[in-house]
Amino acid sequence: MTAIRRPTSITLTRICPANEVVTAAHTSIREKPDFVFTFSVMKNSLSLASWPRRLFLMLALTSAAALGVAHAAEESADAFIKRMSTETLDTIKADKALRNGDVSKIILLVDNKVMPNVNFKRMTALATGPAWRKATPEQQKRLQDEFKLLLVRTYSGALSQVSDQSVVVKPLRPGQDDKNLVVNTEVRGKGDPIQLDYRLEKTPGEGAGWMIFDLNVLGVWLIENYRTQFTKEINAGGIDALINSLSERNKANAQKS
């Protein structure tokens, strides 16, 4: 109650004349402690009377309130996915270079918009399996870089298909664990809908409060699908063999496009 109401009533003061707010606050949040808080703030700001100062105070309070909301991690997993996928989709729709498969721009988008919400180290570690623990930090770093490039390059082709799509987030299945939670979505547009699911972990205070660590396209989980191939390479020639094959694959793909 308290955490949510306070910002609302303060925001009002920015828009309405002070006396009107008092009545609004009085009628809507009757007999709650917030009212006292809001009222005292208002009184203070009125007695200070000078506009710049008042405005500053209001701004400081509202931004604090906004920050509080963003970092409270109270955003549910499905709301987070909805927001993230809509934002990303809108960026792609607005930028022709992205749709034309401009890899450097796509990598920029991935780094800025997607990666902050993805635990990519965990993804790579899971795809690699037990051999990950034996790899040196430097090998781990190279493996992550090559794997990321492989995924970005191969899926960047799909961006040219983006036109009028929208993302429908399905209701969360109840009884899921915060540490390993699946959000089901569907990309709808021309043609058959595309199943796109995310596996998330709750990370209070980190990123937006949720981190993605696996992705499911059309019913196929990414990590599981790479595990077999990675294991095969590792069995044949160790972690360096895997890094080399990934880098060879990336070079071949770069030449094609």
Added chain:
Amino acid sequence: MSPRHLRALGLAFSLAAMQCTAMAADARDPWESMNRRVYAFNDVVDVTVVRPVAQVYDKVLPRFARTGVHNFLGNLSDVWSMANSALQLKGQATAETLMRVSVNTFFGLAGVLDVATEMGIEKRKEDFGQTLGYWGVPPGPYVVLPILGPSTVRDGLALPLDFKGDPGQNASDPATRNTLTVLRVTDLRASLLKTVDTVKEASLDPYSFVRDAYLQKRENDIYDGNPPSDFDYADPDLSGK
């Protein structure tokens, strides 16, 4: 036979056994070496015939015509999907697919327009392999069928029924049946032009990529999008992030 011969024979057997286990690294794919050969054969057929035909089809026909063909064939498939929804006792899905077929057949010019999707009636693909899976029949070993591609013993055995269940294949005129078959293959391959290229670019070993994807996808479809996950998501490295 002397003991030495026996020992040699034993060694030969154990070597052969070791080779077998090395080949069949995946318990779901005991026939891997044969499957790989069929996969390579299919790939040749695809690259030389099916893909070029699909590419021409994709280039020559305008989008609305291709969409019309896709919708028309999809409407025919919906009939068999409905039967399988019913066999899985999914009441709502059965009723909705019946709605789809009737709406698309009567208002969508025999299925050329997918009016039902516009109306928000979801498409649900069900085939007999899924029905068997729903009732607990295990997939059995992975099989790559010549021309038809990835399958399992269960899905492969269900396939003849799926063919029978396609209304297009019940046409009395063989020419109609053949045309529909060619159209179906071309439509399917044309819709997968990008996907197959992506798979080849995204994988270190396309064979196992396709196999793992197929097996996961079937499990996904049997559980209507939410299969129980048996993948171990425990961190291999808990020490750092």
